Amino acid sequence: MMLARSQALRSGARFQTALRAGTGSLRLAGAPTATVRYYALAQSARQDALQMDTPQAGSSVFQAQDTFLRRHVGPRPEQLEKILKTLGYSSFEAFVRETVPEEVRYQQTEELANSIPALSEDELARRVEQLAKDIQLYRSYIGMGYHGTIVPAVIMRNLLENPGWYTSYTPYQPEIAQGRLESLLNFQTMVKSLTSLDLANASLLDEGTAAGEAMILALGNTKDKKKRVFLVDEHVAPQTVSVVRGRAKGFGVEVIQTSLVKDQKACMPSASVVDPSRVMGVLVQYPNLDGALVDWAPLAKEAKAHGALTIAATDLLALTMIKPPGEWGADIALGNAGRFGVPPGYGGPQAAFFAVTDALKRRMPGRLIGVSKDTTGRPAYRLALQTREQHIRREKATSNICTAQALLANMSAMYAVYHGPKGLRRIAAKVHSETLVLKSLLEQFGYKIQNDSFFDTLTVQTAAAQVKASEVMKIALDAKMNLRSVDKDSVGVTLDETVTQEDLLAIINVFARAAKQPEQSIEDLKKVAEKHGLHAGELDTLKIQGGFARESDYLTQPVFHKHHSETAMMRYMSGLQNKDLSLVHAMIPLGSCTMKLNSASSMMPLSKPEFNGLHPFAPVEQAKGLQTLIKELEHDLGVLTGFPAVSLQPNSGAQGEFAGLSVIRAYLDANGQQHRKVCLIPTSAHGTNPASAVMAGMTVVPVKTLNDGTVDLEDLQAKAEKHQNELAATMITEPGTTGIYFANISKAFDIVHKYGGQVYMDGANFQAQVGLTNPVQMGADVTHLNLHKTFSIPHGGGGPGVGPIGVAAHLAPFLPSNPVVSSGGAQAIEAISAAPWGSASILTIAWAYIKMLGFTGLRSSTEVALLNANYVAEKIKHKYKVKYVGKYGNVAHELLVDVAEFQPLGLTVMDFAKRLMDYGFHPPTCSWPISTGLLIEITESEPFEEIERLIEAMLSIADEAQEIRDGKQSKEVNLLKMAPHTIETIAQENWDRPYSRERAAYPVAGLRRNKFWPSVSRIDDAFGDRNLVCECGDVEEYAGL
Structure with a gap:
């Protein structure tokens, strides 16, 4: 069943044929087949960075003149010419020829140039309005883990729409991230308190993936190899079950879904x-x-007796009123925090939460914020227990979690801070009160409520009122509302905080009309509420009946009681924001992270209710405008990757890896190749690669990396031949993680195909491919993309992200499905994420970015990114060793600086990183892919002046290191070892350091005009792990940091 590389290339050729015809007939993940026609609101000329400030010859006077390319690219044309000249080139074409290997580049054609026309920012705004008009925003009462919520305007404006919050990176450098670390600690504390468990993490991707992580945690927690069964109650959300089943396959776990209640008592089957x-x-x-509401305590007790963990998928708002899982014996609680101020977004993003008992803390997946201390002894926040994470454990990891949902977790945390425990309790009590009124009137109409105990959801047996469920659903749709279809005799109704008395009345009258009962009025609702003793003044004391009422306090920490006026809340969020370095302040030159501009124009659609308010399981015809956007994005990603089929479901890059490998696994299984389980992965690969391979049920075999930074073809050949009967796949990144293109990558892929394997190209560095080459050109079968890198979705301080996959034609039938909304291929694998299109609302960002640049603008952006990286390499190479370069001495879009030569001076990578903070920069990626490395990536969006400022800082730090070599500073106390320097340190009365305050604070003159100050000194990581504190306790103890 060996697959020649030409098979993938042939699928690409078919795609190019479709391009030339002007219509792409693409295999889209959201439908069996779909035809996508190109559109253009303006005939845009080819965009070129060197001419971006010059009107195009022959263009119409009616054409938009203010192109997005000139706003997106940082250096001006004359500066780009200067950079080219510095590097010895007269044109971009000449530069690209010696940077991107000929074996990798594809031929530029008119068809490609016209494949994605560019729109101006104004044209895009008008296009967004067109799409929004094609969305029917019905009131959705479907539930199933997705609820309407009221986003406080102060949080919407000052956090979600604030680039100071959404352009920051994951807080690996805590000295310049204390604000969002504090907010994430608030999130952890909120979850811990509401669930009554011992420890919570800083968010996961969604409820489905969180449940999958919990299952694998339970597997890893047992030492009994016979324990390979995971029980799921029959009333768990179907999308969650699907994700769990998909995760279980790679670990050999049997998932059994059955009733865990017998004779009205929870028990093992x-x-x-x-x-x-x-x-x-x-x-x-x-x-x-x-x-x-089920009393799960007997089940938890019985499960514990058999050595099994009990996992509760729960609801944070309900937990303000119902007995928390930690009090009835659950070991893990998880769920979706979306109803704390984050709209459903047609599936996301929303922050999942995950809490565990103390005994499980070192097995818990995801980021964990802890409290440590800095060099002055002051408390400081940091990422704790990082040795659990995939980038360290690699193939020994059982989770590939990398990106989480930090921005959304911060929104939910701020929602809890703003409302406080009393405010949350009142919101919950209002929702429950309305549900009580609804139940009363439905029973009055003759309907039967299936569930005696409840919080906000009723399952209504329509047959009891001689009404078909389909009739209720039809009348509801006519009234512009969505209910949950349960079966032919039942419908579900879930209420939320957005439900007004008019909404409630409309719901009630739908059921009244169906049962041919008199319609009710607002006064009737008030009478029912009065009958049940439901008064606004008593919401604080309203209790859930049936023995489920919560008696314990929650959110007792001061932070949840102090910021309830808008002024106080605004200042609290602003104070946190001011502690964090983001793209608002400076370049973030993190290698393999692509911290480019997140333009205001591309971000604006996200705030529109038409895009963020849709329920993911609403009828597809109501989402026509968003479905059009999704199909256009799938098409455009198909153009750029060369693949004929794309799935947008994976909601992180690591999820994309798992999805791609799972698709390969399914294809092999379908072709009788179940025995193929070996995955060849270079030693320089991202840590998520081996972790994802293990999750997909594969065995990782490492492949050597040569001294020049490329994959060792001889070792690859030997291992592919050795494992030819078991070879499933290889995972290779292009350009490599070492910062250079691998000219022989097609030969590597040919080797794998020759021995029956499939080729997975890690798209983490697709930034250096866009418009110049693609995976199909090189012979790959599948790739994932990071829309939060290459395509401008912001990193959000650690998420959200989107990791779609593109696949060759033979893999298209296996694209992931969803059990609720039809999607995926004809032989689809189980769901990768809970929602059919993953984090659908932020797809608007990547879609807008692509549309405004068009194909030629995207290509120009790539060229500028390559140019910027090579310029920095050229300017600093006389003082630093640039570890790897290509055939002509160039790097790709990033450069790997090796500081090993400074080790005899007592200096480490982290010393250089912390000193860069004093110059107002976020450090590059540290100690990866080599332990002595600084991986630097300069995106196309950075102004030339900022690039020069980074060069100045790097050279100045090299001079400071030279002073140690020259004996002018000691190895123990010097400008690098003592960095970063806070304003408090500089202002202290006694100064006993062998360098001046001025050199510590203002090492270069430009910092006197504008300087970002770290809020804490260097943090003691080891102390934080030895003395683990992962809740805020009394948050105000740390408020002065």
Whole structure:
């Protein structure tokens, strides 16, 4: 079943043929087939960075003149010419010829240039309005983990729409990230408190993936290899079950979904269903899918007796009123925090939460914020227990979690801070009160409510009122509302904080019309509320009935009680923001992270309710405008990658890796190649690669990296031949993580294909491919893209992200599905993420970015990014060793600086990183892909002046290091070892350091005009891990940091 590389190339050739015809007939993930026609609101001329400030000859006077390219690219044309001249080139064409290997580049054609026409920012805004008009924003009462919410305007404006928050990176450098670290610690504390468990992480991707992580945690927690069964209650959300099943396959876990209630008591199933000694974990929903509250305590006790963990998928708002999982014996609680101020967004992004008992803390997936201290002894926040994470454990990891949902977690944390425990309780009580009124009137109409106990969801048995469920659904749609279709005799209704009395009345009258009962009025609702003793003044004391009422306090920390006026809240968020370095302040030159401009024009659609307010399981015809956008994005990504099929479902790059490998796994299985399980991965690969391979059920075999930074073809050949009967795939990044293109990459792919394997190209560095080459050109079968890198979705301080995959034609039938909304291929794998199109609302950002640049603008952006990296390499190479360069001495879009030569001076990578903070920069990627490396990436968006400022800083730090070599500073106390220097340190009364305050604070003159100050001194990581504190406790103890 060996697949020649030409198979992938042929699929690409078909795609190019479609381009020449002017219509792309693409295999889209969201439908069996779809035809996407190109559109252009203006006939845009070819965009070129050197001419971006010059009107195009022959263009119409009616054509938009203010192109987005000139706003997106930082250096001006004359500066680009200067850079080219410095590097010895007369044109971009000459530069690209010696930077991107001929073996990798594809031929530029008119068809490609016209494949994605460019829109101006104004044209894009008008296009957005057109699409928004094609979206029917019905009131959705579907539930299933997605709820309407009211986003406080102060949070919307000062956090979600604030580049000071959304352009920052994951807080690996805590001295310049104390603000968002504090907010994420608030999130952890909020989750810990509401669930009554011991520890919570700083968010996961969504509820489905969180449940999958919990299952693997339970597997890793048992030492009994016979325990390979994971029980799931029959009333767990179907999208969650699908994600869990997909995760289980790679680990050899059997998922059994069955009823875990017998005779109205929660219990393990009978031995005829499963041997309890084989069970390692149990998943329940609380409240369950139908809205019922179940006392799971007996089940938790029984599961514990059999050595199994109990996992509760729960609801944070409900937990303000119902007994928390930690109090009835759950080991893990997880769920979706979206109803704390984050709209459903047609599936996301929203922050998932994950809390565990103390015994499980070192197995918990995801980021964990802890409290340590800096060199002055002051408390400081940091990422704790990082040795658990995939970038360290690699193939030994059981989770590939990298990106989380930090921005959305911060929104939910601020929602809790703003409302406080009393405010949250009132919101919950209002929702529950309205549900009580709804239940009362529905029973009055003759309907039967299936669940006796509930918080906000009722399952209504329509047959009891001699009404078909389909009739209720039809009348509801006519009234512009969506209910949940349960079966032919039942519908579900879930209420939320957005429901007004008019909304409630409309819901009630839908059921009244269906049952041919008199329609009700607002006064009727008030009478029912009065009858049940429901008064606004008593919301604080309203209790859930049936023995489920919460009695314990929650959110007792001062931060949840102090910032309830808008002024106080605004200043609190602003104070945190001011502690964090983001793209608002300076370049963030993180290698393999692509911290480019997140333009205002591309961000604006996200705030529109038409795009962020849709329920992911609303009828597809209501989302026509967003579906059009999704198909256009799939098409454009197909153009850029060369692949005929794309899935947007994976909601992070690591999820994209897992999805791509799972698709390969399914293809091999379908072709009788189940025995193929070996995945060849270079030693220089991203840490997520081996972790993802293990998750997909593959065995990782490492491949050597040569001294020149490329993959060792001889070692690849030897290992492919050795494992030819078991070879499933290879995972290779292009350009490599060492910062250079691999000219022989097609030969590497030919080797893998020759021995029956599939080729997975890691798209983390697709930034250096766009418009110049693509995976199909090189012979890949599948790739993932990071829309939060290459395509301008902001990093958000650690998420959200999107990791779509493109696949060759033979893999298209296996693209991921969704159990609720039809999507994926004909032989689709299980869901990768909970929603059919993943984090759909932020797809608007990548879509807008591509549309405004067009194909030629995207290509020009790539060329400028390559140029900027090579300029920095050229300017600093006389004082630093640039570890790897290509055939002509050039790097790709990033350069790897090796500081090993400074080790005899007592200096480490981290010393250089912390000193760069004193110059007002975020450090590059540290100690990766080599332990002594600084991986520097300069995006196309950075102004020439900022690039020069980084060069000046790097050269100045090299001079400071030279002073140690010359004996002018000691190895123990010097400008680098003592960095970063806070304003408090500089202002201290006693100064006993062998350098001046001025040199510490203002090492170059430009910093006197504008300087970002770290808020804490260097943090003691080891102390933080030895003394683990991962909740805010009394947050105000740390408020002065």
